[in-house]
Amino acid sequence: MALGERGGWDKSESRYCGVETDFNDDMPHLLSFNLSSGGFDFVVASLMDPNYRPSLMEKDIGGGSHVLPFAGSDLVLSPSQWSSHVVGKISSWIDLDSEDEILRTDSETTLKQEISWASHLSLQACLLPSPKGASCANYARCVNQILQSLNNMQGDSWELWNSFRLLCEHHSQLSVALDVLSSLPSANSLGRWLGEPVRAAIIHTDSFLTNARGYPCLSRRHQKLITGFLNHSIQVVISGKLNHGVPSVSLDSALDHTGTNVESSQRHSLRPYLDYIAYLYQRMDPLPEQERFELSYRDFLQSPLQGHNPLFHIISDEFCTIEFSNYYLSFQPLMDNLEAQTYETFEKDSVKYIQYQRAIGNALVDRVPDEEASSLTTVLMVVGAGRGPLVRASLQSLVRLEGWEKTVTIVSCDMRCWDAPEKADILVSELLGSFGDNELSPECLDGAQRFLKQDGISIPSSYTSFIQPVTASKLHNDVKSHKDVVHFETAYVVKVHSVARLAPCEPVFTFTHPNFSTKKSNQRYKKLRFEIPSDTGSAMVHGFAGYFDAMLYKDVHLGIEPSTATPNMFSCCASSSVCFVESYFDTGLQIPAWFAIFFPLRTPVCIRPGSPLEVHFWRCCGSTKVWYEWCVASPNPSPVHNSNGRSYWVGL
Numbered sequence: 097m098a099l100g101e102r103g104g105w106d107k108s109e110s111r112y113c114g115v116e117t118d119f120n121d122d123m124p125h126l127l128s129f130n131l132s133s134g135g136f137d138f139v140v141a142s143l144m145d146p147n148y149r150p151s152l153m154e155k156d157i158g159g160g161s162h163v164l165p166f167a168g169s170d171l172v173l174s175p176s177q178w179s180s181h182v183v184g185k186i187s188s189w190i191d192l193d194s195e196d197e198i199l200r201t202d203s204e205t206t207l208k209q210e211i212s213w214a215s216h217l218s219l220q221a222c223l224l225p226s227p228k229g230a231s232c233a234n235y236a237r238c239v240n241q242i243l244q245s246l247n248n249m250q251g252d253s254w255e256l257w258n259s260f261r262l263l264c265e266h267h268s269q270l271s272v273a274l275d276v277l278s279s280l281p282s283a284n285s286l287g288r289w290l291g292e293p294v295r296a297a298i299i300h301t302d303s304f305l306t307n308a309r310g311y312p313c314l315s316r317r318h319q320k321l322i323t324g325f326l327n328h329s330i331q332v333v334i335s336g337k338l339n340h341g342v343p344s345v346s347l348d349s350a351l352d353h354t355g356t357n358v359e360s361s362q363r364h365s366l367r368p369y370l371d372y373i374a375y376l377y378q379r380m381d382p383l384p385e386q387e388r389f390e391l392s393y394r395d396f397l398q399s400p401l402q403g404h405n406p407l408f409h410i411i412s413d414e415f416c417t418i419e420f421s422n423y424y425l426s427f428q429p430l431m432d433n434l435e436a437q438t439y440e441t442f443e444k445d446s447v448k449y450i451q452y453q454r455a456i457g458n459a460l461v462d463r464v465p466d467e468e469a470s471s472l473t474t475v476l477m478v479v480g481a482g483r484g485p486l487v488r489a490s491l492q493s494l495v496r497l498e499g500w501e502k503t504v505t506i507v508s509c510d511m512r513c514w515d516a517p518e519k520a521d522i523l524v525s526e527l528l529g530s531f532g533d534n535e536l537s538p539e540c541l542d543g544a545q546r547f548l549k550q551d552g553i554s555i556p557s558s559y560t561s562f563i564q565p566v567t568a569s570k571l572h573n574d575v576k577s578h579k580d581v582v583h584f585e586t587a588y589v590v591k592v593h594s595v596a597r598l599a600p601c602e603p604v605f606t607f608t609h610p611n612f613s614t615k616k617s618n619q620r621y622k623k624l625r626f627e628i629p630s631d632t633g634s635a636m637v638h639g640f641a642g643y644f645d646a647m648l649y650k651d652v653h654l655g656i657e658p659s660t661a662t663p664n665m666f667s668c669c670a671s672s673s674v675c676f677v678e679s680y681f682d683t684g685l686q687i688p689a690w691f692a693i694f695f696p697l698r699t700p701v702c703i704r705p706g707s708p709l710e711v712h713f714w715r716c717c718g719s720t721k722v723w724y725e726w727c728v729a730s731p732n733p734s735p736v737h738n739s740n741g742r743s744y745w746v747g748l
């Protein structure tokens with residue numbers, strides 16, 4: 097019976113109230129008295145008789161090697177009663193720093209026994225008595241020793257891993273193997289590991305259940321976890337002894353993994369566990385075609401502007417393997433012209449054009465009444481037409497081919513300085529990057545709206561960028577490998593896969609078109625707060641994944657923000673690099689979707705539940721360039737990244 101609900105109050109542990117109790121060896125009675133009748137949520141209870149002393153026990157039995165049981169039975173309460181309702185109170189007489197050697201030794205033995213008993217019971221916590229004197233060195237040493245070996249009690253193994261890797265300065269060669277125990281922490285707590293360099297998951301045979309036929313199997317939650325690991329290239333290791341009375345194999349023989357008959361005596365005793373993991377693996381859904389093709393792009397940083405592009409190291413799939421070396425990329429979305437292959441890529445994205453077609457159709461229906469449909473001329477301009485998929489014409493020859501000479505006029509110039517002969521009813525554009533405004537759509541459309549009628553429609557009518565904090569150790573290490581600040585102050589286009597999304601996305605910058613206000617500015621500043629769910633535990637933030645969502649017209653939208661993403665979008669990578677790769681494959685497969693953007697942090701920030709992450713993002717505009725700056729203000733301030741656009745900018 098928690099204290100109750102409070103408006104606006106989080107679901108923190110503080111809503112539970114416990115009661116400290118005296119020693120009572122009738123634990124069920126203690127619990128029912130304090131919980132059912134008393135209304136408390138948990139008891140802080142001694143786990144051992146306060147008169148117990150290991151040295152006395154030995155005397156009692158004549159100093160022999162036998163040690164009498166020092167605690168009651170774990171069966172008196174159910175596992176969930178122990179773990180949810182009992183906090184262990186460690187014997188108050190213990191004095192680890194006593195001058196009296198017998199007392200000190202007794203204290204050490206008792207402390208270890210009590211903690212290991214509490215750990216066996218899966219108690220959430222133990223309350224230790226305060227040190228008896230000014231000196232507490234031996235007490236601390238014993239507690240520290242115990243902490244090192246704890247696994248069942250709610251010691252968060254992530255914390256231990258985190259301390260270790262901080263001491264090793266996030267070394268890229270340091271990976272972690274996870275022990276999968278029979279009880280699992282919350283899904284959020286487990287989710288953190290997906291952004292960490294987890295190489296292996298060690299599953300002890302004790303963690304397996306037994307199915308109706310006597311074979312080992314895993315709980316639903318374990319199955320989900322293992323499938324998630326397999327999907328993130330984390331290898332499974334089985335550990336322990338055969339714990340299941342697996343039915344004997346008929347005719348004393350069985351098939352080994354190659355299908356060969358083997359004598360049951362030669363069969364590996366842990367084979368049933370392997371078979372079960374294999375069953376889980378085979379039961380996984382096959383990767384959709386698009387995902388399959390995108391495998392080689394997972395977690396590879398593509399610099400949208402300049403620098404060495406790791407994407408070009410090895411791209412492989414079942415069709416071919418190509419090695420690219422030291423390909424230097426320099427691409428500016430507004431300043432540079434795109435290659436034909438890039439347009440080819442854009443044009444393959446049928447979903448994008450379907451969404452545009454719906455938006456344009458709806459706008460035309462709204463703007464032109466039925467009775468005027470044959471008499472009213474509507475001027476529709478596509479700005480930034482590329483090869484013309486939005487009007488199906490970009491070259492004069494194509495216009496002739498399509499017989500569109502009378503309806504389509506092609507103008508080749510910068511939309512920001514074109515003097516239009518007449519004004520448009522509808523202005524259609526697609527100038528969006530992974531972060532929405534990062535390819536300077538706002539600046540281009542500001543120029544182009546001069547030739548949009550006052551009551552004209554812009555498609556898109558608005559777009560918003562989003563970010564969320566992520567654990568992304570691989571991306572962080574890849575940025576770090578350049579050994580300079582410039583790469584930490586650059587945003588990258590990347591298909592994020594091995595990342596832990598720590599909190600839901602928050603909107604960052606919104607642009608609305610047309611905007612005829614005389615006071616408008618494309619500079620933006622946003623302060624954001626992210627709170628990680630309380631059951632996540634602490635987590636490391638390596639940077640921010642960024643996305644966009646665009647309202648094309650009314651409710652027709654297009655975007656990649658995970659919670660609302662348009663399904664089945666293929667192309668529109670912000671960098672021409674991807675298209676370059678595609679031409680080598682020529683497999684007929686589609687190329688990657690509009691990937692996310694990644695803003696790294698020079699020094700990863702550790703966040704804890706209950707202490708929010710405060711982030712600041714700026715969009716800055718100069719006379720020749722636009723750039724982003726970003727920083728963390730809390731819990732620990734980071735430097736402002738990319739000050740004055742010194743490392744990363746988009747040219748006007």
Ligand SMILES: C[S@@+](CC[C@H](N)C(=O)[O-])C[C@H]1O[C@@H](n2cnc3c(N)ncnc32)[C@H](O)[C@@H]1O
Binds near residue numbers: 432442486
């Ligand atoms: C993302 S592509 C879209 C092309 C085409 N609409 C499509 O969907 O395939 C953006 C296009 O806008 C053009 N563009 C960008 N800024 C421009 C400007 N200021 N004036 C004219 N064209 C511009 C680029 O050259 C490129 O062709």
